[in-house]
Amino acid sequence: MPAAASITTTVLPRLSFADLIYNVEIMTGRDYLGEFEHIVILALLRLEDRAYGVTVRQEIELRTRREVSIGAVYATLERLETKGYVRSHRGEPTPERGGRSKRFFRITAKGVTALSRTQHALRSMSEGLGLAWRYS
Secondary structure (H helix, E strand, O other): EEEEEEEEOOOOOOOOHHHHHHHHHHHHHOOOOOOHHHHHHHHHHHHHHHHHHHHHHHHHHHHHOOOOOHHHHHHHHHHHHHOOEEEEEOOOOHHHOOOOOOOOEEHHHHHHHHHHHHHHOOOHHOOOOOHHHHOO
């Protein structure tokens, strides 16, 4: 009579909530800015303390020569703020705005890190390609 087959059972460790948070923090270290996020952050750096939705839009349109909707600018600024890459504050209400205040944006240290990581990746990917000569 043949020998009985043995069955091996493996018990996997149970993950705690802390394990999941740890993994999320590791994954965020690989974040890169999307194209428009990159452009918006560069506009914030150029505008310094004058950066609010309208001036960001104007700066982008001036430098990229492409039309940008104010909705796209604000949606991107909101997303960047949620990620912790920018922060905002309200300016003083002004009569010319009907007593409403402007919402100003500034890049954070985390945003500088993401910008640096993105620019490094783009330089690394394009290094040695000679794109200007190859396709002109």
